[in-house]
Amino acid sequence: MPELPEVETTRSGIAPAILGRRIVAVVVREPRLRWRIAADLPEAVAQQTVRNVRRRAKYLLIDLDRGSLILHLGMSGNLRVMDAQIAPITHDHVDIVLETGQCLRFNDPRRFGSLHFTADDPHDHPLLKRLAPEPLDDDFNGDYLTKVARGRKVTIKQFLMNSHVVVGVGNIYASESLFRAGIRPRRAAGRITKEEMARLATAIKAVLRDAIKAGGTTLRDYVNPEGASGYFRQKLFVYERAGEPCRRCKTPIRQLTQGGRSTYFCPACQR
DNA sequence: ATGGGCACCTGGCTGC
């Protein structure tokens, strides 16, 4: 499911229900996620109060009195706020039960998601420690991209999906950003001009902001914490639109495969 | 350091 806008939508959606609330229990029905949930996680977390809900890359950080939960939604995960008494359905792997009688329920069919507890600053956790800048921060810009792309032969599409370059940009928004910036996805990262990199950084920020405003993109199974779909899908220019006319110039959108993932682009608008 | 490929997992769809 989720790229940065979907995780951000999840963050802002769960925050009102859990901020300042005490966790009374963590119910783990299926510990075998991408990494097995630590057996002692529930007791480490129980009776602690939620102090903050943050996002770093595609990770949700739930700060407690002492330590933080680090949660990733993987490809197919979602978090919902609901009454803890409601019977769980298939793939409802974890409940974080609150004093209010509500719970945060983590559903993830493919189990590529993860849940960790750390007693330390979560930014120092091995999974987060070496991540690149946030795309919406000011230090992510054309100059930065130009600098890190120097000499790189990897294609610009795969470069954008590398979490050591920039975080939060996955398969949908990589294609969409390149369309908005007018850049062909197969060009070498090191051969994109300074001016093009400036356009690209601006395009990434714009597409992510627009998608957050629309509540994210629902392709198949993403739902927000209230169970509703995001509606950015209608605003996609190229993703999953192979053969359909470009919204800007009517040329049929093309699809290709890079690193085993589908890429979409307009051969006329992108050079 | 860089780049490429694989692995992890379930479910939905297509075509025979």
Place this chain on the structure above:
DNA sequence: TGCAGCCAGGTGCCCA
């Protein structure tokens, strides 16, 4: 109806 094959929003790890 059944089943094989392919595809899907991520990313850590191993190898050359």
